[in-house]
Amino acid sequence: MSMVRYEPWGLLNQLHGEVDRLFNTRMGRYGDDGDQLATSDWVPAVDIKEEDDRFVIHADVPGVDPKDIEVNMEDGVLSIKGERQSETTDEREGYKRVERVRGSFFRRFSLPDTANADAISARSKNGVLEVVIPKQEKVLPKRIQVES
Numbered sequence: 001m002s003m004v005r006y007e008p009w010g011l012l013n014q015l016h017g018e019v020d021r022l023f024n025t026r027m028g029r030y031g032d033d034g035d036q037l038a039t040s041d042w043v044p045a046v047d048i049k050e051e052d053d054r055f056v057i058h059a060d061v062p063g064v065d066p067k068d069i070e071v072n073m074e075d076g077v078l079s080i081k082g083e084r085q086s087e088t089t090d091e092r093e094g095y096k097r098v099e100r101v102r103g104s105f106f107r108r109f110s111l112p113d114t115a116n117a118d119a120i121s122a123r124s125k126n127g128v129l130e131v132v133i134p135k136q137e138k139v140l141p142k143r144i145q146v147e148s
Helices: 010-023
Strands: 046-050 054-060 069-074 077-084 103-110 121-125 128-134
Touching: 054 077, 069 121, 069 128, 077 128
Parallel strands: none
Antiparallel strands: 046 054, 054 128, 069 077, 077 103, 121 128
């Protein structure tokens, strides 16, 4: 008996991604990169919060070892990728249903100009990845003297 992953919303999510890509709306649950359907086995749910002095991203990554998570910043784009390893299971008599997805994930986020890329930090605790992106110090306007 072979195991089959049960994904009740899989086809609907795929259709949603294709429509987003077709109309170039970039407003799906896949972030700003419409090609993530092809590069990810699953997509972690993400909350993004803006505070006075920082941005905070919380990503649900249960079962992912922090050593298997990469957070990178390049050209104003923050990328998070990783992998949830498969578990070996003994197959016994009866039926088996697999709903927890295994494999790699990938998310990308465009950061505003106010983000301080040099001070980004990340930590994982209890299956939640927290990425903290401090804002840059506000630059006071400088008055320029006009010569006559």
